[in-house]
Amino acid sequence: MSDLKPLTALGDASARTVTHGVLTLKENNALALVSLALRRDSPEPTPFGLGLPGPGLWASSGSIAALWTGPGQWLLEAPGRAESDFAAEAAAACPGCSVTEQTDGFAAFEVRSAAGEEPILALMAKLVNLDSARFGPGTATRTGLEHMSVFVIRRAADRLAVIGMRSAAGTLWHALETTAARLAEPRA
Amino acid sequence: MLIPHPLLGPRDAQEFTYLGDAALLNRPDGMAADAQAAFNDYVYLRDNPAGVHRELWFHEQGDRSWVVVTRNTVTHEILGAELARDVALAAKAGAA
Amino acid sequence: MKFSGLRVFTEALRGHKGWKPLWRDPDPQPAYDYVIVGGGGHGLATAYYLATTFRKAKVAVLEKGWLGSGNIGRNTTIIRSNYLLPDNEPFYEFSMKLWEGLEQEFNFNAMVSQRGIVNLIHTDAQRDAYRRRGNAMLLAGADAELLDREQVRVMIPFLNFDNARFPIKGGLLQRRAGTARHDGVAWGYARGADMVGVDLIQNCEVTGFRIENGRVKGLETTRGHIGAGKVGVAVAGSTGRVMAGAGMRLPIESHVLQAFVSEGLKPTIPGVITFGAGHFYVSQSDKGGLVFGGDIDGYNSYAQRGNLPVVEDVAEGGMALMPMIGRARLLRIWGGIMDMSMDGSPIIDRTPVDGLYLNAGWCYGGFKATPASGYAFAHLLATDTPHDTARAYRLDRFQRGYVIDEKGVGAQPNLH
Ligand SMILES: Cc1cc2nc3c(=O)[nH]c(=O)nc-3n(C[C@H](O)[C@H](O)[C@H](O)COP(=O)(O)OP(=O)(O)OC[C@H]3O[C@@H](n4cnc5c(N)ncnc54)[C@H](O)[C@@H]3O)c2cc1C
Numbered sequence: 086m087s088d089l090k091p092l093t094a095l096g097d098a099s100a101r102t103v104t105h106g107v108l109t110l111k112e113n114n115a116l117a118l119v120s121l122a123l124r125r126d127s128p129e130p131t132p133f134g135l136g137l138p139g140p141g142l143w144a145s146s147g148s149i150a151a152l153w154t155g156p157g158q159w160l161l162e163a164p165g166r167a168e169s170d171f172a173a174e175a176a177a178a179c180p181g182c183s184v185t186e187q188t189d190g191f192a193a194f195e196v197r198s199a200a201g202e203e204p205i206l207a208l209m210a211k212l213v214n215l216d217s218a219r220f221g222p223g224t225a226t227r228t229g230l231e232h233m234s235v236f237v238i239r240r241a242a243d244r245l246a247v248i249g250m251r252s253a254a255g256t257l258w259h260a261l262e263t264t265a266a267r268l269a270e271p272r273a
Numbered sequence: 274m275l276i277p278h279p280l281l282g283p284r285d286a287q288e289f290t291y292l293g294d295a296a297l298l299n300r301p302d303g304m305a306a307d308a309q310a311a312f313n314d315y316v317y318l319r320d321n322p323a324g325v326h327r328e329l330w331f332h333e334q335g336d337r338s339w340v341v342v343t344r345n346t347v348t349h350e351i352l353g354a355e356l357a358r359d360v361a362l363a364a365k366a367g368a369a
Numbered sequence: 370m371k372f373s374g375l376r377v378f379t380e381a382l383r384g385h386k387g388w389k390p391l392w393r394d395p396d397p398q399p400a401y402d403y404v405i406v407g408g409g410g411h412g413l414a415t416a417y418y419l420a421t422t423f424r425k426a427k428v429a430v431l432e433k434g435w436l437g438s439g440n441i442g443r444n445t446t447i448i449r450s451n452y453l454l455p456d457n458e459p460f461y462e463f464s465m466k467l468w469e470g471l472e473q474e475f476n477f478n479a480m481v482s483q484r485g486i487v488n489l490i491h492t493d494a495q496r497d498a499y500r501r502r503g504n505a506m507l508l509a510g511a512d513a514e515l516l517d518r519e520q521v522r523v524m525i526p527f528l529n530f531d532n533a534r535f536p537i538k539g540g541l542l543q544r545r546a547g548t549a550r551h552d553g554v555a556w557g558y559a560r561g562a563d564m565v566g567v568d569l570i571q572n573c574e575v576t577g578f579r580i581e582n583g584r585v586k587g588l589e590t591t592r593g594h595i596g597a598g599k600v601g602v603a604v605a606g607s608t609g610r611v612m613a614g615a616g617m618r619l620p621i622e623s624h625v626l627q628a629f630v631s632e633g634l635k636p637t638i639p640g641v642i643t644f645g646a647g648h649f650y651v652s653q654s655d656k657g658g659l660v661f662g663g664d665i666d667g668y669n670s671y672a673q674r675g676n677l678p679v680v681e682d683v684a685e686g687g688m689a690l691m692p693m694i695g696r697a698r699l700l701r702i703w704g705g706i707m708d709m710s711m712d713g714s715p716i717i718d719r720t721p722v723d724g725l726y727l728n729a730g731w732c733y734g735g736f737k738a739t740p741a742s743g744y745a746f747a748h749l750l751a752t753d754t755p756h757d758t759a760r761a762y763r764l765d766r767f768q769r770g771y772v773i774d775e776k777g778v779g780a781q782p783n784l785h
Contacts (some may be wrong), residue, residue, distance in 0.1 A: 140280040140336070156280070156335040156358075214285040226281065229288055229334040274676055287678040291668045291783055293622065316780050317711045317767040318618040321609030323671040346623070346669045349676070 088165040094192035094254035103262060106269030107200040108208065110261055112254075113246070116164055117171035122183040124156040132161065143225035143238050152225035152238055160236065160248075162188065165206040192254035194247045194261055195240075202242040204268065207243065211239055211264045231260045274340060276330060276342055277354050288334040294319055295327040298361055323347050339340045372476055381610060391556060392436075392563035392620060400596030401429040404588060406575045406611065407604035408432025410441035410551075410736065411728055413569075414743020415560035415601055415750070417475065420565040422744070423751035428567045431590060433574035437555035440735065441607050443705035445628050447641050447652065447664050448737040449486050449546035450511045453502045456761035456773045457714060464741030465511065465545060465759045471740060475725040477557030480550035480655065485640035487521065487540040489528075489690075495645055499541040506543070528691050535689065537644035540652045547640065548652055548660075554739055577614045584723040585615075601750050603728040603742075605735065606671070606706025612729075615722055619714050619729070620711040620767050622782040624664065625670040625704045626733045627679055633657030649686025651694070659697055661687060665707060668784040675704045707733050713785030714773035715748040717745050717755070718748070718764040725751055727764060732785055754779060 093114040095101050102111040116251040121137075122128065129137055137150055137159055138144040143152040148273040150165045173187035198204040206217045213228050215237065218224075225238040233253050238246040274286035301311035320338035327345045332338045344350065370376075370389055395590050404418055405412045408430050410744055419425045432438075448468055450461035467474075468481050490496045496515075503513035506648065521540045522530060530537045570592070573605055577589035578600070585594040604611045638653040648664035663683035666675045680702065687694040710730030715738065717728050728746045731738060745756035755762070761773055767780075778784040 141282070153336075155338060156356075158336075214287065216283070217280060219346050227337075228285075234334050286668075286676070293669070293782070300781070307676065314618070317620040319609070319620070319622050320613075320618060321622050321669065323607075323610050326669055328487045328669065344668075347671045349672055 094251045095258055096255070101258070103265075105265040107204050108265045108268065109197045109199070110258070110265060111166075111195045111197070112258070113195050116162055116188070116193045116248075117166035117169065117189040118163075118191055118248070119161045119172045119175045119195075120154070120183075120185045121151075121159045121161055121175065121179055121186050124181060124183060127181040129134070130179040130182055132175060132243065138223075138225075141224055141226055142241070143223055145240075151212045152236065154227060177235055189193070190251055191248050192251045194249075194258065196245040196247070196261065198243040200243075202253075205239075205243060205245050207268055208261075208264060209237075212260065220250070230257070233257060233260075274344075274349055274351060276340065276351060277357050278332065278335070278338075278340065279354055279359075280338070281336060284332070284335060286330075288332060289330040289340070290333050292329040292331065295329050295360070296320070297329060297358075298341075298357060298364070325352065330354075372478070391560040392569050395568045395570065397429065397431075397573065397590070397592050397595050398425075398568065400587065400598075401568070402427040402598040403429070404595060404597040404600050405430045406588070406600065406602045407439070407607075408434075408436040408559070408569060409439040409553050409557075409603065409605055410437075410558070410739035411603040411605070411731070411742045411746065412601075413441075413562060414739050415603060415728065415746040416567045416569075416743075417558045417562040417565075418744045418747035419751060420562055422566050423747050425751055426566065428562075429574055429595070430562070430567060430569050431573045431588070431595070432569070432571050433591075435571050436559050436569060437552045439607075439703040440707070440731075441555045442552045443628065444551050444702060444736040445650070445652070446548040446551045446654075446736060447486065447546070447640075447650070448481070448549055449543055449735070450509075451486065451488065451502065451506055451513065451541065451543045451546065452775060453505050453715075454507075454773055455505070455773055457775065458505055458511065460741055460745070460758040460762075461513045461737065462509050463735075463744075464507075464738050467740035467744065468549065468737075469545070471554075471557070476551065476559035477560055479553040479557050481547070481548075482545040482549065482655075483545050484652075485542060485544045486546035486644045487516070487524065487542050487640060488645070489537055489645040489724070490539040490541065491535045491537060491646045493538070494601075496539055496775060499539075503541050505730050512545050514545060515541045515543070516542050522560045524639060526548055527637070527693055528642070529689065532689055535644075537548065543582070548654075549736075551736060552784045556738075558739075558743070559579075575611060575614070578722075578725070580615065580722055585725040597724070599724045599726065599750055601728060601746055603746065605708050605729070605731060608708045608727075608729040608759045610671075612727065615720070615725060617720065620716075620764075620780075621730055622669055622709050623671055624665045624667065624707045624709045624783060625672060625675045626665045626707050627675040627683070627702055628660070628662045629680075629683060629699060630701045631659040631661075631694075632700050633746070634697060635658065644686050644690045647682075647686035647689060648658060649683055649690055651687065651691070658700065659694065661694075665709070665783060666704075670704075671706055673706055675702075675703050675725040707731070709782035711767055711782060712772035712774040713778075713782075714778055715742070715762050716764050717742065717759045718762060719749070719753075752768045
């Protein structure tokens with residue numbers, strides 16, 4: 086008899102989490118994602134009451150959030166809804182737009198600092214070439230991280246999310262964890 | 274090099290891939306009588322200036338916009354950047 | 370002045386007071402039969418073969434800086450004839466044969482060292498591709514051997530054979546390939562040309578052409594007008610700039626390539642090694658420095674210096690291939706300007722202007738071509754017919770649909 090159990094992007098039975106010093110990394114395996122693109126001349130929707138963010142920004146309202154990914158394009162996030170048909174709901178909420186299921190294409194990791202924003206900025210400085218002074222809470226962008234294309238979201242001063250290709254989930258986790266562990270080592 | 278992205282501000286040039294001279298926006302008419310010669314020029318020949326150069330960069334690890342960057346090929350100084358879409362639409366409006 | 374063991378011995382006894390400069394420093398004459406623009410490897414080799422093999426008199430080389438100040442003095446000195454396409458391989462093999470006799474031919478130590486090159490194989494598909502290339506090389510009279518993993522390990526045991534992503538599965542070896550002292554090559558050709566009467570004119574930048582009725586009559590330079598019967602341009606990365614003076618747009622973009630040298634180390638690397646899964650290649654100079662490099666920076670540049678992303682990329686490639694390189698300290702980094710052609714292959718041809726000839730499009734691989742390029746360009750200038758091995762290097766091949774695209778990436782110079 087086959088015994089089919091869902092695995093997370095990292096291949097585990099449940100979301101992986103690890104703490105190094107003040108930084109905690111957690112696989113966010115329950116995050117539903119859809120991409121949203123305007124068609125020519127279509128008006129900008131306000132899905133589930135959320136005003137879509139402008140270039141370089143991230144916005145959240147109630148149970149969903151969105152980040153700007155390009156002109157006329159966004160990624161919608163629905164925490165805890167990976168196993169529901171969020172794409173269908175989003176399509177209904179964005180009439181006349183192109184809505185595409187993305188949940189299974191990506192892997193999301195949440196980083197939380199127990200000591201304010203400094204450790205988050207230190208982690209960013211090691212991993213992504215983004216100007217942290219211009220990357221405060223409420224901003225998001227796609228960039229390169231160890232040659233992988235990722236979305237980085239500053240959810241709050243002490244919280245960062247990294248969303249990357251699901252097929253590279255292990256590599257991405259390795260990069261995040263190695264860096265967090267090195268930051269936690271006492272300075273010689 | 275930092276490319277001043279028109280929407281996102283200064284970004285590491287490493288996030289972009291490079292195509293070449295922005296003249297590549299002006300694709301010749303494939304139906305014109307001189308199409309063969311025009312396409313040879315378009316595909317193969319370049320001004321290749323030492324100095325100010327308008328060129329196409331693609332923000333691949335970014336917002337996936339095509340950007341026309343004006344850059345000095347002798348100093349690598351970047352003098353400006355526009356969305357290629359805006360450049361193309363303005364050219365079309367000018368031609369109409 | 371001929372170099373010989375006896376000469377070195379007697380000079381040693383006399384306190385080395387009898388050595389003379391290797392070439393004269395003449396002022397330009399009003400006119401020459403043949404003027405070569407560019408005193409790099411190709412320009413000097415062209416002048417040398419014009420004056421020796423093709424017995425032409427009244428030849429000058431005009432160089433804007435000092436001889437060898439361009440790419441000939443900036444490259445990573447690899448010589449090889451391991452090309453695939455039938456339009457390329459016979460030419461590069463001709464060049465290899467000239468390298469093998471070069472030092473006797475021009476009586477100068479160019480430190481030609483046939484220490485071999487190994488192109489590493491990391492996948493089965495790559496093995497198939499290299500087997501095909503090896504066969505193409507054999508068909509053109511060159512040497513090639515396909516090595517398995519253990520044979521590579523015996524030769525170069527310090528590589529990371531079990532890199533999780535890019536394990537080493539073998540290699541394509543050309544034993545006759547190797548390195549040569551880059552500026553020694555320029556000096557050898559310069560001295561040889563000077564000895565048979567070629568005027569090597571330095572600090573003489575060509576700023577324009579005098580063209581009358583579609584025929585070149587002479588050159589405007591920073592040292593005045595110089596009349597010319599025939600003009601051969603071999604200015605590598607400056608090709609676009611110089612030929613714009615004759616009203617030509619070319620199938621060429623100028624890009625920067627960087628090179629790296631470490632501190633001197635004990636002998637470790639037996640020959641030349643190229644990584645097959647990233648942009649990295651390395652050899653060791655006779656002084657002990659590791660000489661290595663990678664890809665071009667990828668954007669148009671005339672700056673003779675590159676940027677940090679490529680430095681990082683090269684360092685990553687080096688660490689992936691031979692982790693012990695991480696212990697070596699970098700001494701110098703520099704850049705040179707490549708004349709990247711639209712198909713990655715060179716041009717040795719006439720131009721639409723009578724009497725004006727072009728030698729260009731060498732990309733990052735023109736050092737190994739120096740002897741054959743000079744020979745073929747001299748052949749073309751002297752006889753108005755292409756050398757047998759350089760027939761395909763036509764300027765109009767793009768228009769005619771006869772591109773020579775080794776990598777198959779199309780008209781995208783930064784990918785060749
Ligand atoms: C970092 C690096 C690594 C490389 N590695 C290799 C390698 O391992 N193997 C290999 O085969 N090839 C290699 N190459 C490529 C090789 O060096 C070149 O293809 C080759 O040297 C070009 O021909 P050249 O020697 O005639 O060029 P150059 O030496 O550049 O000669 C051109 C000359 O023209 C002069 N000039 C320019 N404009 C004017 C003007 N207006 N008037 C008068 N003179 C002018 C310049 O000053 C210059 O001296 C490398 C190149 C670089 C930069």
